[in-house]
Amino acid sequence: MSLTDRLLGDRQRLAYIASQAADSRLNVELETEGMTLNIGPQHPATHGTLRIIARLDGEQVVWAEPSCGYMHRGYEKLAEVRTYPQVTSLVNRIDWLGSFANEVPFILAAEKLMGVEAPARSQHIRTILFELSRIANVSLFLGDLGVQMGAITPVFFAFRDREYVLNLIEGATGGRFHPNFDRIGGLKDDLPKGWIAETKAVMKKLRTFCDQIDDLLFGNEIFQARMRGIGVIPRDVALQYGLSGANLRASGVDWDLRRDQSLPMAWNKADWKVWTHPDGDSFARCWVRLQETRESTKIVDQLLDTIPSGPIMAKVPKIIKVPEGEAWVSTENPLGEMGYYVVSRGELGPFRVKIRSASFNNMSVAPWALRGVYVPDIVTILASLYFILGDIDR
Amino acid sequence: MPVRPLNEEENPLSSAPEQSATSTQPRITSAAEVIAALGDRLVDSFHKEDLWLRVRTDAWKSSMRTLRDTLGFHYFCFLSAIDWMPSPFGRGEDDPTEPTPVRDTTIRSGYAGGDTRMQVFARVMNPVTHVGVIVKVDVDDTRPSLESLHDVYAGANWHERETHEMFGITFDGHPDLRNMYLPMDFEGHPLRKDFPLLARMIKPWPGIVDVEPLPGGGAEESADES
Numbered sequence: 123m124s125l126t127d128r129l130l131g132d133r134q135r136l137a138y139i140a141s142q143a144a145d146s147r148l149n150v151e152l153e154t155e156g157m158t159l160n161i162g163p164q165h166p167a168t169h170g171t172l173r174i175i176a177r178l179d180g181e182q183v184v185w186a187e188p189s190c191g192y193m194h195r196g197y198e199k200l201a202e203v204r205t206y207p208q209v210t211s212l213v214n215r216i217d218w219l220g221s222f223a224n225e226v227p228f229i230l231a232a233e234k235l236m237g238v239e240a241p242a243r244s245q246h247i248r249t250i251l252f253e254l255s256r257i258a259n260v261s262l263f264l265g266d267l268g269v270q271m272g273a274i275t276p277v278f279f280a281f282r283d284r285e286y287v288l289n290l291i292e293g294a295t296g297g298r299f300h301p302n303f304d305r306i307g308g309l310k311d312d313l314p315k316g317w318i319a320e321t322k323a324v325m326k327k328l329r330t331f332c333d334q335i336d337d338l339l340f341g342n343e344i345f346q347a348r349m350r351g352i353g354v355i356p357r358d359v360a361l362q363y364g365l366s367g368a369n370l371r372a373s374g375v376d377w378d379l380r381r382d383q384s385l386p387m388a389w390n391k392a393d394w395k396v397w398t399h400p401d402g403d404s405f406a407r408c409w410v411r412l413q414e415t416r417e418s419t420k421i422v423d424q425l426l427d428t429i430p431s432g433p434i435m436a437k438v439p440k441i442i443k444v445p446e447g448e449a450w451v452s453t454e455n456p457l458g459e460m461g462y463y464v465v466s467r468g469e470l471g472p473f474r475v476k477i478r479s480a481s482f483n484n485m486s487v488a489p490w491a492l493r494g495v496y497v498p499d500i501v502t503i504l505a506s507l508y509f510i511l512g513d514i515d516r
Numbered sequence: 517m518p519v520r521p522l523n524e525e526e527n528p529l530s531s532a533p534e535q536s537a538t539s540t541q542p543r544i545t546s547a548a549e550v551i552a553a554l555g556d557r558l559v560d561s562f563h564k565e566d567l568w569l570r571v572r573t574d575a576w577k578s579s580m581r582t583l584r585d586t587l588g589f590h591y592f593c594f595l596s597a598i599d600w601m602p603s604p605f606g607r608g609e610d611d612p613t614e615p616t617p618v619r620d621t622t623i624r625s626g627y628a629g630g631d632t633r634m635q636v637f638a639r640v641m642n643p644v645t646h647v648g649v650i651v652k653v654d655v656d657d658t659r660p661s662l663e664s665l666h667d668v669y670a671g672a673n674w675h676e677r678e679t680h681e682m683f684g685i686t687f688d689g690h691p692d693l694r695n696m697y698l699p700m701d702f703e704g705h706p707l708r709k710d711f712p713l714l715a716r717m718i719k720p721w722p723g724i725v726d727v728e729p730l731p732g733g734g735a736e737e738s739a740d741e742s
Contacts, residue, residue, distance in 0.1 A: 191697035198682075199706055203607045203713055234565075361643055363671035364592040375643055382646040448626045450566055450639065450650060452593075463639075463650075465598060465626055471607060478594040478639075486674040515697060 137354035137403060141494050156184065161500065163192050172485075172511055176492065176500060183500065186492035188485055193515040201475040206232050206306060206442050209472065213462075214300045216479055217513040220259035220456040222251045222291065225304040228475075230385060231451040231464040232306050235444045239386050243432045244308040249388040250321075250425050251294065251303070252453075253418040257328055258287040259456035260415045263508050264335045267408055270505045271348055276338050283331040286324045293317055306442055308435035318426050325419040332416050340409060349405035353491050353503035356402055363490070364483035367458025368414060369507060371398040372406035379454035387453075392424040404506035411508070443470060457481050457513055481513035546587075550649060553586050554579055562627040570628040570652045576636075577663040579651065583640055584668060589649065592669035593639040595676060597655075597683040600625050601633050603709040605717070633657050634683060634708075640669070655685055664690035682707035 157178045163171040171192035177185045197216065201209045213228050214221045226248060233239060240248065265280020288298050294313055295301035303310050339345050355365065360373040370377060378396040380389040397413040399406035446468040452461025458480030465474040484507050491503055547567050551558060557575035562568040571579040583589040600623045623633055632654040641648040655662055664687035665672035674696065676687045681695045684705035695702065704711050 191695075194697035196706060199713060202603070203716055358590065359670070361590040362592060362669050364594070364669070377643050377646065448568070450648075459593070461593070463594075463596070463637075467602075467624075473602075474598050476594065476596045476598075482674065483592075483594075483671055486671055490670070 137351045137401075138356055140351075141354065159497070172509075172514070174488075174492075174500070174504070176497075178497065181496050183492050183495050183497065186489055186500065188488050190485070190511075190514050193511045195512075195516065197516050198475055198477055201472055201477075203471065205470045206444055206472065209475070210304055211300070211302045213477070214302055215512060216477065216516055217259070217455065217457055217460070217481070217510050218299060219262055219510060220255035221297075221299055222255040222295070222301045222303060223259075223453070223455045224460065225302070226252055226387075227451045227453045227455075227460055228462045228464070229304045229306055230387075230453070231449045231462045232442075232444055233386070234449045234451060235447050235464065235466050236306065236438070236442075237445075238307050238436050238438055240308045241433050241436055242388075242430045243312075244434045245386055246388045246391070246425055246429045247294075247309055247313060247434075248304065250422055250429075251291065251301070252387070253422050253425075254287055254291055254321075256418050256456040257415055257422075258284050258291065260411050260418075261287070261328065261331060264332075264339070264408070264412060264415070267505055268339050268345075270501050271345060273339065273342070273345070276335055279331060279334055279338075283328055286327055290317070290321055290324055293320070305435065307438035308433070312434050313429075318429075321426055322423060325423050328419050329416060332412060332419075335412060340405075340412065346405065348498070348502050349403065349408065349506065350401075351403050351405075352499050353404045353495065353506060354402050355487060355491055359487070359490065360402070363487040365458070365487060366480050366483065367454065367456070368410040369407055369458060369484050371396065372410045373402035374398055374400045379452060379459055385451070385453065388425055389421065391428060392421045394421050394424075404502050407506040407508070441470070443468060444472070452478065455480055457508065457510060458484055460513075477516050479513045479516055481509035481511075482516075485509045485514050546645075546647065550583070550587060553582055557582075560628045564627075567649045568628040568652065569649055570630065570654070573654050573656070573662065576653045577665060577668060580638070580640070580665055580668050583649065583651070588642045588644060589640040591641040591643045592671040593641055593648065595636065595638040595665065595672050595679060597634055597636045597679050597685055597707075598626070599634050599683065599707065599709045600630065601709045605712050607716075628652055630654055634660055634685065636662055636679065636685060638665070638672070638675075660684060661686040661688055663688055666690055681705065684708065 159176045159178050161174040161176060163173040173189040175187050175189060176183050197212050200212055204212065209228060210225045213224045216224050261280050261284045265277040268276035291301060292298040294317055295303035355373055357373045357375055360370050360375065376396060376398050381396055394417045397410050397417065399410050444466040446466055448463070448465050450461060450463045452459050459478070460480050461478040463476035463478070464472050467473040488504065488507065492500055495503060547563050550567060550569070551561055554569065554571065557571050557579045558569060559572055560570040602619065602621055604619060604621060606619060625635065630652065634655050635652050636655055637650055637652040639648055639650045653662065662685060664676055666676065676690055677693060677696045679685055680687060680693050681698050682705055687693065
């Protein structure tokens with residue numbers, strides 16, 4: 123029995139065989155003339171401007187290839203001419219729906235090179251803001267998911283409830299979308315008065331939102347028919363392509379960077395659960411995200427109760443020079459593993475920053491996942507892979 | 517289709533929260549094992565929280581295959597390159613009316629050493645033990661090329677395309693080295709250090725003109741404060 127066979131569940135294996143069969147049937151059963159379909163660059167399923175060129179045979183995709191680069195901003199080059207504190211305002215804009223989460227791994231990498239650790243209080247607040255950006259990010263995904271299948275209602279719920287979270291982020295950081303709040307050695311400011319109580323109330327609302335989405339979308343028969351067994355990505359393919367986050371966990375890999383590595387963050391101070399799903403189909407990916415949003419609200423609730431007292435900044439020099447060295451830090455961002463490989467030469471700015479963004483890898487599986495599917499499934503598969511264009515193009 | 521709820525009891529793949537990582541052990545536990553498996557293909561290694569390996573250029577693909585098949589590094593994280601030559605343009609903060617300052621352009625490599633100007637590096641992970649390694653390889657200065665990894669790790673396909681356009685490193689055996697981001701007729705390789713950042717070249721960086729004095733004295737003083 124091969125490794126693949128042992129690791130796949132029955133449902134996964136059947137869907138995999140079906141897609142392989144569909145693949146080989148192409149051009150034999152259907153004597154239709156080939157046609158090229160352009161999806162995007164402007165398309166509601168693309169979260170930005172992504173163009174997908176699909177070669178069709180009848181209703182089936184023979185080959186599909188995403189065409190990136192419409193939003194390439196060259197952050198790796200720009201980071202080389204900036205100082206360490208300036209880089210956060212750049213990387214903020216990579217995944218614009220969960221901006222604060224982008225800053226954290228970069229700051230952690232710089233801190234690792236400097237041998238500085240943020241005080242316990244700011245580690246806690248960082249983790250809370252990190253989870254809030256995850257909730258803001260994924261709640262929009264959950265709403266948007268419906269729109270791409272013709273369900274209009276969930277998106278109104280999502281925009282309404284996401285706004286509560288964005289207000290919290292704005293209240294604490296001053297920025298609704300681009301907080302730029304993380305500093306080497308801590309945070310810019312402490313939390314404002316009354317923020318903790320308000321956050322608790324919002325987390326309650328967000329749990330209600332998750333229940334509503336669960337009823338409205340995940341319990342919906344049409345939704346299930348369009349998502350179950352569609353776009354199956356088996357475990358070994360997911361690993362080979364470097365899928366991460368909910369996409370990987372939906373293929374049955376029990377791996378969450380919040381739990382499985384030790385970082386100076388406060389995730390291990392809360393009681394929460396990593397959700398996985400054995401199926402690896404579109405439904406599983408969305409379902410795992412829904413559960414994660416629930417877990418995030420729990421993490422935030424628990425951490426709010428246990429914020430330690432103390433300073434918000436460690437003692438760092440006013441002019442930050444990072445000692446020579448190389449560091450790799452990645453965190454479990456809303457979209458998956460986001461990491462920075464920072465090379466320092468002991469100067470004011472980094473010598474080289476490699477940004478490993480989650481969507482780039484998550485999207486690279488698209489040519490594989492889209493082969494042999496039907497045209498309407500392209501949209502649901504792309505939606506369930508969940509990418510943000512700024513995160514692909516950087 | 518009936519809804520099949522997966523609650524905590526019947527989802528065998530989800531983990532209990534008690535298993536949360538509270539250990540402070542380093543991520544690498546089997547550095548010796550990795551080094552032994554690569555044998556003479558390994559040129560140099562460096563171990564500090566993460567494990568850096570440098571392999572021979574001609575053994576790049578076979579080393580990665582060993583890492584994947586023998587040591588279980590199934591998860592492909594990323595692949596990219598570094599140009600170790602310091603930028604001849606500095607940080608792009610020169611005043612164009614002044615003569616260009618002389619800069620040190622000696623090539624110094626990072627962890628695990630290096631003999632060439634450019635190095636390709638990749639990170640792979642073992643999804644079971646959560647151990648990751650960073651593998652570096654030298655590429656020839658005059659004709660930078662390397663074996664493609666796309667049939668070892670399928671995810672390397674896009675990363676190699678990106679590295680190709682940004683650094684001008686070709687990957688032999690790659691099925692499709694089209695540009696990922698840049699137009700096909702773009703000249704130059706933007707992430708090489710000798711490629712100027714044009715926005716900084718045409719206009720002096722305003723930051724150098726109006727530097728605000730820091731509280732408590734000059735820059736050097738405050739840098740020594742810690």
